Amino acid sequence: MATRVLIADEHRLIREAVAEALVAEAAVNVVAEAADGYRAVSDAGSLLPDLALINADLPGLSGIDACLAIKSSSPAVSVIVFSHSGDADALLSAIEAGADGYFGMEEELAALVGALERVLDGEFLVPAHMLGQLLQRLIRRRRRSEGALERYLRLTPREREVLALLVEGCDHEAVAAALVISPQTARTHIQNLLRKLEVHSRLEAVALAVDQGWVEAGAPRRV
Amino acid sequence: MSDTAPLTVPVRRVELEARHDGERVWLREPGKSPGHMLNTTAFALWELCDGTTAPHEMVEAICILFGLERATAERDVELGLADLTRAGLVEWRRRQAENGA
Numbered sequence: 001m002a003t004r005v006l007i008a009d010e011h012r013l014i015r016e017a018v019a020e021a022l023v024a025e026a027a028v029n030v031v032a033e034a035a036d037g038y039r040a041v042s043d044a045g046s047l048l049p050d051l052a053l054i055n056a057d058l059p060g061l062s063g064i065d066a067c068l069a070i071k072s073s074s075p076a077v078s079v080i081v082f083s084h085s086g087d088a089d090a091l092l093s094a095i096e097a098g099a100d101g102y103f104g105m106e107e108e109l110a111a112l113v114g115a116l117e118r119v120l121d122g123e124f125l126v127p128a129h130m131l132g133q134l135l136q137r138l139i140r141r142r143r144r145s146e147g148a149l150e151r152y153l154r155l156t157p158r159e160r161e162v163l164a165l166l167v168e169g170c171d172h173e174a175v176a177a178a179l180v181i182s183p184q185t186a187r188t189h190i191q192n193l194l195r196k197l198e199v200h201s202r203l204e205a206v207a208l209a210v211d212q213g214w215v216e217a218g219a220p221r222r223v
Numbered sequence: 224m225s226d227t228a229p230l231t232v233p234v235r236r237v238e239l240e241a242r243h244d245g246e247r248v249w250l251r252e253p254g255k256s257p258g259h260m261l262n263t264t265a266f267a268l269w270e271l272c273d274g275t276t277a278p279h280e281m282v283e284a285i286c287i288l289f290g291l292e293r294a295t296a297e298r299d300v301e302l303g304l305a306d307l308t309r310a311g312l313v314e315w316r317r318r319q320a321e322n323g324a
Contacts, residue, residue, distance in 0.1 A: 095288070124289055128246060128263035132270030138284040139276055 002029040003120065006049040006077075008040035008066065009033075010059050018053065021109040026116065037061025041069045044077055051116060053103075056083035056090045064093045071098030078119050088133045091126070092141075095134075101125025148212050151197050159193040160214075162186065167206050167215040233272040233304055233313040241266070250312060259310050268303045269312055274319045278304060 005028050009015045015033045022028040031047050034040035037058040044052050052070055056063040067079045081094035082103040091102045101119040103112060104127050119125050126134060155163065158179075165175045176186035190202065199205045209215045242249045248266040251258025261269065271281050278300055285296040307313045 126288070129243065131263060131267035135267055135271055135281065135284045135288065136273075136276075138287055139271070139280045142280070142283065 002027045003051060003116065004029050004031045004047070004049040005116070006030075006032045006034065006040065006043055006047065006052040006054075008035075008037070008052065008058060008063065009055040010035055010057075014055075018109065018112065022113065022116070025110065025113040028116070035059075037063060037066035040066045041073075044070045045073055048074060049077060051078040051080065051120060053080050053082065053112075053116075056081050056087070056094060064090070064097045067094060067099050068097040080115060080119055080125065088130060088137055091130055091134055092137050102127065102130075104130075145212065148197075148208060152209075152212070152214055154196040155193055159189055159196070162189040163193055163205060163209055164215045166190070166202050167209050230317055231315040232274060232277050232318045233307070234274040234316050235269050235272040235313050236311070239312065259312060261312075265303055265306065268300065269307055272304075272307070272313045274316060277318065 003026070005022060007015050007018050007030060009018070012033075012035070015035075019030040019033065023030060031049050032043040034043050037054075037060045039060075040052065040054055040058065040063075041061065043049075052067075054063045054066055054070075058066060061069070063081055063083075067081055070077055070079055075098075078100045079098070080101040080103050081090070081097075081099045082105055083090040083094075084105050094102050101115060101123075102125060103115050107115075107127075115125055152160075161179060162175055165178055170178060172186040172190055173183050175181075175190070176183040179186065181189075194200070194202070194205055197205055197208060199208060238252060239250045240253055242251070246263055248261050248263065249258045250261060250266075250269070268281065281300050282293065282296045285291060285300065286293055289296075291299075304313065308315070
C-alpha cells in the first residue's frame, strides 16, 4: 500500500519537485500540498496522511507551530520538518514540537526517500553532522532551566503569591489589595523576588515565570 | 552547577582536527597519520567533551533526544567515553566553569 504523504512548502516548485521525486522513487501517494502552515494543519486533520513533510519556514503559521498542532491533534501522523542546513535552533524547535525527524535542505532529494522510510519505521531522524551541537543545546537549555528553578525555590510562599499576581497583571497596589497588605509591603516583596530571581524588572520576572511554567498566564485580574 | 557535580569531566584534545567522510569522521593530529575513525555518534560524544559537561548531562540529553531508557543511555555513554579515553582522544580534568552557555 502506498504511503500517504502531505507536503507543505511555500514554493510550488519545491512542492512539485519533492512530490515527483517521492512518487518516482517510492510507493508514495501525495495526498495534499499546502503552501502555508494553516493549510497544512487543516489538510493533515482532514486527510490523516501517514507522514507530513513540512518546511520549518512556512508563511502564516510557521512549520514548527504547524508540526506542534498536527502532533497534538493527530499524533499518528509522522512529521518530518525540513530546513536549511545547520539550523540547530530550527532542529531543536522541531524536536520540541514533536517532530519525528528533521531533514536538511542541502541533502539530495534521493535521500528523502530513505528518510521517510526510516521515520515510518519508528526511527528518530537527525542529521548526523548536527547531533553534537543538538545535544549541546539540549544540555545548555536544561542547565538554564535548572538554574532558574534553583532561584525560584529561594522565594518564600508569600513571594510566590506575589509573583503569581504579577503574572496576572497586578501592579504593587493591586498586589497589596489582593493580599490585604500595605502597598509598601507589596513593593518590598516585589523587590525581594526580583533580586532572588536575578531579574531586573517585573516584566522579566513574569516572562521567566511563564516560560518556566511556574505560573500560568491567565486573564488579567480585576481588583 | 550543582554541588553533586563530579570533580572530573572528559575534555577533548583540542589540537585534533576533524575531517568528515560521509557517515564517518576522522580525527587526527595535524601532520600525523593515520588518526582515528569515529562513527557520527562517537564524534557527537567527543564534541560534548568540552570540560564543562558531565557524563550524566550527556546521558540526560541522549535520553531526551532518542527516547532511550536511562540505563541504556548510561551504558552507551560510559562505553563511548571509555573508548575515547583509551584512544587518547579525551582526557579527564577537573570541571571548569561553563563558557558562553
